[in-house]
Amino acid sequence: MKTSNRFFTLFLLLLTAITLQAQVPAAPSRYVVFFRDKNNSPYSINNPSQFLSQRALDRRARYNIALDQYDIPVNPQYVSGIANTGAVILNKSKWLNCVTIWTPDTSILSQITALPYVQALGPVARRKAVDKNPVMDFARDITPKIRSKSTAKSGNTALDYGLGANQITMFNGQVFHLLGFMGQGMQIAVLDAGFSNTDQLDIFDSLYVNNQVLGTKDFVNPTNTDVYQFNTHGTYVLSCIGGNLPGVLVGTAPKAGFWLLRTEEGASENLIEEYNWSSGAEFADSVGADVINSSLGYTEFDDTLVNHVYADLNGDKTPITRAADFAASRGMLVVNSAGNSGTSPWFHIGAPADADSILTIGAVDSTRAYATFSSKGPSADGRVKPNVCAQGRNAWVANVSGGIMKGSGTSFSSPIMAGAVTCFWQAYPSSNNMQIIEAVQRSASQYNNPDSLMGYGIPNFATAGQFLTTSVDNIALDKDEILNIFPNPFYSTFNIVYRPEKSKTIDVTVTDMAGKKVFSKNYPVTPGEPNSIVLTGMENNPKGQYVVTVKSGKQRISKTLMKE
Numbered sequence: 001m002k003t004s005n006r007f008f009t010l011f012l013l014l015l016t017a018i019t020l021q022a023q024v025p026a027a028p029s030r031y032v033v034f035f036r037d038k039n040n041s042p043y044s045i046n047n048p049s050q051f052l053s054q055r056a057l058d059r060r061a062r063y064n065i066a067l068d069q070y071d072i073p074v075n076p077q078y079v080s081g082i083a084n085t086g087a088v089i090l091n092k093s094k095w096l097n098c099v100t101i102w103t104p105d106t107s108i109l110s111q112i113t114a115l116p117y118v119q120a121l122g123p124v125a126r127r128k129a130v131d132k133n134p135v136m137d138f139a140r141d142i143t144p145k146i147r148s149k150s151t152a153k154s155g156n157t158a159l160d161y162g163l164g165a166n167q168i169t170m171f172n173g174q175v176f177h178l179l180g181f182m183g184q185g186m187q188i189a190v191l192d193a194g195f196s197n198t199d200q201l202d203i204f205d206s207l208y209v210n211n212q213v214l215g216t217k218d219f220v221n222p223t224n225t226d227v228y229q230f231n232t233h234g235t236y237v238l239s240c241i242g243g244n245l246p247g248v249l250v251g252t253a254p255k256a257g258f259w260l261l262r263t264e265e266g267a268s269e270n271l272i273e274e275y276n277w278s279s280g281a282e283f284a285d286s287v288g289a290d291v292i293n294s295s296l297g298y299t300e301f302d303d304t305l306v307n308h309v310y311a312d313l314n315g316d317k318t319p320i321t322r323a324a325d326f327a328a329s330r331g332m333l334v335v336n337s338a339g340n341s342g343t344s345p346w347f348h349i350g351a352p353a354d355a356d357s358i359l360t361i362g363a364v365d366s367t368r369a370y371a372t373f374s375s376k377g378p379s380a381d382g383r384v385k386p387n388v389c390a391q392g393r394n395a396w397v398a399n400v401s402g403g404i405m406k407g408s409g410t411s412f413s414s415p416i417m418a419g420a421v422t423c424f425w426q427a428y429p430s431s432n433n434m435q436i437i438e439a440v441q442r443s444a445s446q447y448n449n450p451d452s453l454m455g456y457g458i459p460n461f462a463t464a465g466q467f468l469t470t471s472v473d474n475i476a477l478d479k480d481e482i483l484n485i486f487p488n489p490f491y492s493t494f495n496i497v498y499r500p501e502k503s504k505t506i507d508v509t510v511t512d513m514a515g516k517k518v519f520s521k522n523y524p525v526t527p528g529e530p531n532s533i534v535l536t537g538m539e540n541n542p543k544g545q546y547v548v549t550v551k552s553g554k555q556r557i558s559k560t561l562m563k564e
Contacts, residue, residue: 028303029104030101030102030123030124030125030270031101031103031109031121031122031124032101032121032122032124032271033098033101033120033121034096034119035075035078035117035118035119036117037075038069038072041072041075041076042076043072045067045072048067051286053286053288054288055187055287055288056285056287056288056330058288059288059290062429063432063433065329065331070094070095071330073092073094074092074093074099075117078117081117082101085108085111085112086105087101087112088102090222091219091222091275091279093282094282095323095326096275096323100275100276109121123271123306124270124271124272124306125268125270125271125272160247161250162245162247162249163248164249164250164251164395164396167391167395167396167416170366170458171390171420171458172460172461172462172493174493175461175536176461177423178495179534181423181424182253182254182423183253183423184255185257185426186290186291186422186423187256187257187259187287187288187289188257188289188290188291188292188293188419188422189258189261189281189283189291189292189293190258190259190261190292191261191277191284191292191296192231192233192237192260192261192295192296193231193233193234193262193263193296194228194230194235194262194264194266195216195231195234195238195262196230196232196234197400201400202245203244203248203249203398203404204242204244204398205244206244206254207242207258212242212255212258213257214257214258214259215259215287216228216261217259217262217283218261219261219276219279219280219283220263220265220273227261227262232399232400233266233295233411234262235398235399236398236399236412237397237411237412237414238251238398238415239251239397239398239404240395240415240416240419241253241258241415242256242258243398245404249398249404251415252419253418253419253420253422253423254419256419256422259284259287259289261280263277263279263280263296264276268302270301270303271306273298274298274318274319274320274351277294277320277323277352278322278326281323281326281334285327285330285332290332290333291332291333291421291425292327292332292333292334293335293336293415294334294336294337294414295336295337295409295410295412295414296337297337297339297349297351297352298318298320299350308350310348310380311380313349313350313351313379314379315356315380315381318351318352320352321352321354324336324352324355324357324358325357328355328433328434329357331432331433333358333421333425333437334357335361335414335415335418336352336353336360336414337360337410338353338360338362338375338386338410340373340374340375340410340411341375342371342373342375342376343373347376348377349377349385349386350375353375353386354379354385356379356383357434359387359388360385360386360387361387361388361389361390361392361414361417362375362392362410362455363391363392363410364389364392364413364458365391365392365394366393366394370389370453371408374389374392374410374413374453375410376452376453377453377455378452384455387441387455388417388441388444388455388456388458388459389413389457389458390417390458391413391416392408392410392411392416394406394408395407395408395413397412420461421436424436424440424461428468435468439464439465439467439468440459440461440464441455441456441459442456442467443467444456444459445460462493463534465532465534482499483496483497483550485497488561488562489561489562489563489564490538490561490564491538491564492536492537492538493534493535493536494534494535494548494561495535496508496534496535497532498525498531498550499530499531500525500526500527500531501527501528502527502552502553503527504526504527505523505525506522506523506531506552507551508520508521508522508523508533508535508550509548510535510538510549511546512542512545512546513544513546513547518546519538525552542563543563544562545562546562546563
C-alpha cells in the first residue's frame with residue numbers, strides 16, 4: 001500500500017489503495033515536453049490583455065507586480081509543431097514552459113525530440129489497461145436542478161453555523177463574518193478531483209442562484225465540460241468554504257465566487273497531475289482569482305521511477321511546488337493541505353505543501369489537539385511546515401446525498417482555513433498575499449515556539465489584523481461618526497470602531513445593567529483615523545443589556561448593546 005495519498009482525506013485511504021492495486025502497470029502513454037524558449041511568440045507583455053483578464057491585471061497593479069516572461073503563454077507555433085506529429089495536446093503550462101501530450105505510438109517521440117525548440121521529453125503517466133484518448137467528452141444523465149431565489153439560502157443568516165460552528169469559532173473566523181466580510185467580491189479557485197452532485201445539492205443553492213460559481217474547467221479531460229462527476233472529494237472540500245445551509249452547515253466564505261477546476265485524476269496517481277495542477281493554477285491566475293485551495297499532494301506514483309523523496313521537498317524542485325510558488329509570485333494566496341501521512345513510514349508533508357510562499361495547513365481535532373494523521377514538517381530545507389492548523393479530525397462536510405457527515409483529513413482543514421483567510425484578506429485589501437500569510441502566522445497559538453506537528457499553531461483572526469500596517473477601510477463608520485459598535489444584538493463577539501481626536505490610547509469598559517464590570521482593557525490607537533477593535537469571549541456572559549464605554553483623554557462615550 002502506498003504511503004502517500006492523492007486526496008488528503010483520511011477515510012478515503014482504503015478505497016484509494018484498493019483502486020491502485022487493481023491497475024495493471026504498463027508502458028507510458030502520456031508525456032511532458034519542455035521547450036527551450038518562448039522566442040518569436042505572438043504574445044507580448046506589452047499587450048497582456050491577450051492572455052490575462054482585467055481582474056488579473058488589476059491584481060498585479062494593486063500589489064506592484066510586474067509582468068515578466070513567465071506570463072507569456074507557450075509559443076503556439078511550438079504547440080502546433082508537436083500536434084503535427086500526431087500527438088494529442090492535453091495541457092499547456094507557461095510557467096514551466098511545457099505541454100503534456102498523449103500518444104499510444106512511441107515511434108513519434110523521436111520526431112518530437114528532434115524538433116529544434118524541444119528541450120526535453122519524459123513520461124508522466126503509464127498506459128492504462130484500456131487506454132483511450134483522454135480528451136474524450138463525458139456526460140451525465142442528470143437533469144439540472146431548477147432553483148429559485150425564494151428557496152435558495154441568501155447567506156444573511158450565515159452566523160447560524162449549525163454543526164460546523166466549532167471549526168470556524170476555533171480560530172475566531174466568525175469575527176469577520178460579524179463585520180460583514182463573508183467573501184463578497186473575492187474569488188477562490190478550488191483545484192480538486194471532481195465535484196460530484198455539487199450542482200444538485202441544497203447546501204450549494206446560493207452559489208448558483210447568486211452566480212457565485214464563476215466557471216468550471218477540466219484539466220484531466222480537457223474537452224470535458226462537466227466537472228460535476230468523477231469524484232466526490234471536491235464536493236466535500238467546497239462545502240467547507242462555500243456551503244450555506246443555515247442551522248446545518250455554513251462554510252467559512254459563503255459569499256465568495258468560485259472557480260471549480262479538476263486537475264486530479266482520482267483513480268490513479270501519476271506525475272501528469274502535477275502538470276495539470278500548474279495549468280489549473282495558471283488558469284486561476286488568468287481569470288483573476290485571489291485564493292487557491294488545493295487539498296491535494298503528491299509523493300509516490302503508480303510509476304515508482306518518478307517518486308519524490310524527502311530531499312525533493314525543499315520548496316524548489318517538484319513541478320507542482322514550482323507552480324505553487326509561481327502562483328504566489330503572481331499575487332494569489334495559495335492554501336494547501338499538509339497531508340495525511342503522520343502515522344505512516346512516510347510521515348512528511350507532500351508537494352506542493354513544501355512551497356515557501358504558500359500557506360500549508362495541518363489538522364487538529366475539535367479540542368485543538370494535534371491530529372496524529374496530519375503530515376509533519378519541516379520542509380527538506382528546514383522551514384516551518386505546516387504553517388498553521390485548523391480542524392481536520394471529525395470536521396463536518398456535505399455529502400453527495402444531500403446530508404452532512406464527519407470527515408477527517410487535512411483535505412478539510414485546508415478549505416476551512418482558505419475561506420477564513422479569504423474573508424480576512426477581503427477586510428484588508430491593501431495588504432498583499434505574503435503580508436496576509438505573515439499576519440495569520442503571527443496571530444497563531446505557538447508563533448513563538450513552532451514545531452513540526454502544528455507549525456505556528458492555530459490562528460486567531462480576532463487579533464491577526466493588528467499585525468498588518470493597513471487598517472480596515474472606514475468600516476461601518478460614517479464621515480462624522482466617532483464611535484460605532486456592532487452587531488447589535490451580539491452573541492459572543494462585537495466590533496468597536498472608534499475615531500479618537502488626539503489620544504493614542506483608549507480605555508474600553510463593559511458593564512452589565514447592575515453596574516458590574518465584566519471587561520476592561522486599554523488599547524493603542526491612531527488619532528484621527530478609524531480604529532477597529534474586536535472584543536471576543538462573551539458567550540458565557542448572561543443574556544441581556546450591557547453598556548460599552550470608550551474613554552480617550554477627556555472624551556467619554558457609552559453605548560448600550562443587547563446580548564442574545
